[in-house]
Amino acid sequence: MKVLEINNLSKSFDKDGPAVDNVSLTVEQGEFFALVGESGCGKTTLLRLAAGFEDPDGGSIDINGSTVAQKGNNLKPEKRKVGMVFQDYALFPHYTVGENIAFGISNESAAYKKQRVGEVLEMVGLQGFEKRYSHNLSGGQQQRVALARALAPKPKLILLDEPFSDLDGLLKDQLREEMRNIIQRANATALFVTHDMRDALSSADRIAIMRNGSIVQTGTPRELYDNPKDSYVANFFGKINTFNVRVEGGCFRLSTGCIEDVNNYGDGEYMVGIRPENVEILSTCADQCFRATVKLAQYFGDHQQVYADVGEARDLVIHAHEKVLFKEGDPICLNFDPNKVHVFEK
Ligand SMILES: Nc1ncnc2c1ncn2[C@@H]1O[C@H](COP(=O)(O)OP(=O)(O)OP(=O)(O)O)[C@@H](O)[C@H]1O
Ligand SMILES: [Mg+2]
Known part of the structure; x- marks a missing residue:
């Protein structure tokens, strides 16, 4: 089943040319899908369009089979059943971990919120962290709280913008694997942005590579590495x-x-x-x-x-x-x- 279906999507901010240029992309149920490409190629803009923080100039976005964006008819972010993890985590520093997570499920009863906060904290391995403040947490812990917050409303689709960019080495590799497992256990589907080809090759089910607002090639890590369509794709995935x-x-x-x-x-x-x-x-x-x-x-x-x-x-x-x-x-x-x-x- 298609969880995300993007058709001929375009978005321009100014006369510099489109930031997203006629992009079509499908993400299937359960996929861990990477979006890669050099800085400024339109990755964040595409994610923000899917989440509903930007409205497209043309094209359409369907989530779980219903249209959420089309020119002049755009559903608000909170109505899209999409969780988003931003590059800087965007946690509220003056809120506790529990309050940060409960923010996304504000319409529910206090008892349900408490229970759900406990559940998602357990999912990300941070049981008992409800009362801590986010500024007292390590980068990796903040990352998990941001993921827990995105998972709290039980979204079908999680969008992650450079979720690992502040981390490196073993911690980054471990957290990436953990995130993938947590998202899969939550029965969600993920589209994640990275400019690190190692992240994409080692963990994605499929990858789309963007250049100047367009998608150049989509495929499994092996397909892109072994059969790059052009020298841009070939060079992105290592020395050639x-x-x-x-x-x-x-x-x-x-x-x-x-x-x-x-x-x-x-x-x-x-x-x-x-x-x-x-x-x-x-x-x-x-x-x-x-x-x-x-x-x-x-x-x-x-x-x-x-x-x-x-x-x-x-x-x-x-x-x-x-x-x-x-x-x-x-x-x-x-x-x-x-x-x-x-x-x-x-
Ligand atoms: N709010 C905005 N107003 C004007 N231009 C914007 C805005 N957001 C993005 N852009 C422009 O759109 C293009 C794509 O930007 P985007 O942030 O999507 O790139 P990116 O692929 O995420 O890059 P990076 O890897 O550096 O995060 C860039 O030229 C950028 O300057
Ligand atoms: Mg970006």
Whole structure:
């Protein structure tokens, strides 16, 4: 079932062009869905439109099968059954944790509020924190209170804007996993914004990547990592070497060699991308390979990072796992798994 369905949504603030530009997106029941993209690409605006803090210029938003936004007909945020966790948590510092959480369920009886506050605090692992003030809590604890507040009205959809951006290292990884579990146990669906590709790759069921207000590609983490639609998507999810090659006579050619065009792209000029871990350094040069020269080799224990010029393609990065240590000036031969080579439109 579709919990969130966005169709051709647009929003402009000024003459700079649209912040959200004709976006269509669906989030299915139970998904942990990540929205990624560089700063200013429109992620927060899209979330705010879904939550009802902004009204769209065009397009529509459906939540649980009913239309909540359409030009001239926008439901108020509190009527959308959506929970939102903001980047800065937006807790009221002069309220206790309990009062902060009860804020979202103001229409209920005092007894129900007390019970629900206890329930959601237990869900986020903060039993007994009702009377504490939010300014006395750690970043991770504030984060959980913000999540508890969003969960209190039993929303079907939770929107999280950069919920982990203040945290790092192990705490961030743990909290991200915990949040995912808590949201799933609450039977909710989540759309979360992050600009950290590790967050998205490691925890999302699906990812949509935005650029200049539009969605460039949507897919599972593996689909986006292994089959990026263009070099923007490829670069967002980690280092990728991109360079131009000529396909001629069934071969990808550089001036220093050729590799068979097994996928039959056909003759022409192409831009290709290959990730550092997918370049193989051969011990002996075969017919099908590119000759290269090491410019710099760095030893990192579990791998060596080798920079090499391969004919016209400069500064290729290779993650090598060979026992032998490479050094500047070493002649090497490289092979690319043709199925790991991405071919982009130039
Ligand atoms: N209230 C507003 N008034 C005017 N312009 C705005 C407003 N909110 C956002 N914008 C503009 O819309 C564009 C998208 O902003 P948005 O906050 O959605 O980006 P973002 O992807 O969340 O970026 P970040 O990763 O930095 O948080 C930006 O150019 C921003 O300056
Ligand atoms: Mg933002």
